[in-house]
Amino acid sequence: MLILYQFQRTWGNPNLSHFCCKTETYLRMAEIEYDIKTTLPLSAPKGKLPYIKDGDLKLADSRFIIRHLKTRYKDLDKGLNPSESALSLAMQRLIEEHLFWVTMYSRWQYTDANWQVNKKAVFGVLPPVIRDVAALVYRYRIGRQIYGHGIGRHKPEEIFELGMLDIDALSACLGDKKYFLGDQPTTLDASAFGFLINTIACPIESPVKDHGLSKSNLRNYVDRIKTEYYADLRQP
Template sequence: MLTLHQAPAAFGIGNISPFCLKLESYLRMTGVPYTAKAADYGKAPKGKIPFIEEDGSFLGDSQLIIEHLKRKHGDPLDAKLGEEDVARGHLVRRVLEDSLYWHIVYERWVTQEGWQVYKPVFEAIFPPVVGKLIVPMIRRGMTKAMHTQGLGRHRPEEILEMGKADVSAVAMVLGDKPFLLGENPASFDAALYAFIVSIIAFPVDSPLRKYTLEQQNLVRYCERFQQRFFANGPLHAPRQ
């Protein structure tokens, strides 16, 4: 049995981490059996979550894990996709993971309104005394990482316009299709759901969240995805 090591649930969705939520979404979409538990960061092979334990081995990085699962358990979602669809899905995933992700970081870790909501949720991952000491250090590290990545060098109004451009592009590609590439879900839908719902569900009425909620096709998409793949427990805490 595969063990998924991940962060806790919050905000009415399965995980505070969009990367963890992406991987669990993929597992549910493909029916690969798994159990989930709170991550032991000391075992994380790449020093981050999510990671899996399978057959006595550990593997990190959500996308590398998905590619491993395809090789080991088959590829029911993407096997019949054409090259153009695979390329389109890849580009959307990279926008979500390498660009829009940093807007999620900004909303949660940098803005004061977001931090007031996110801080107690993130602190709860650690023992009480440890959390109070280590979380401010992690926040400083995330802020520094945003500056190194580049988004943190911009003014708030510039950051907002960049985030809106990402959301608009993703909404345009989705259009009125049930799933990103058509009538049937593909592995790329795991990322689309995880990152968009992470913006929508975060309970701070930021300009980026308001803009995302205005994209009704994205809202309906998240509702449809959650009902199909998380109907038996969208609010679950990691299973021990």
């Protein structure tokens, strides 16, 4: 059976990792059987989570994982026309290459209160003797990544202004539809849910979270998908 390696569940959500949540949501939307093993990215391929083992195959990065799932199991995007496929790709890039970094700034750099919540969720499984050291090292590394991306070079209010534009685009794209591209879930929905729940439905506070919560269609979308595909989860 396919095994998904990811962070442990926390905050009553599928996963604190946007990309882990995206991958598991695709598995559930496509009704693919899988097991979960919780781990940290220290020994993961490419040093990141999630990754999967499917028979003799070990594969990292949610994009390549989902490409494999489409080929071997079920392609949720099979019915999309070229225009819809292009929109799906563009929106995933907005979510995963821009909004993601705004939320990472919120967790790792914005306020000490956010950092303490994030630190406990990510590193709480480690023995106390190494927990603080590991957290300090990773906070520095991720801070450099945020700066290298470019988003970390801006003032906080500028970062969140850019993130709010992403939220506006997502809200406008969804409109009053059940899913982003119609009545059936696609890869875009797996991505959007994984990132939106980790923006507006987790205990990390920011102006972008507040702005997302002001969009009733996005709130309802996250609640609906969590109820439909993660009914087994219990609130903390």
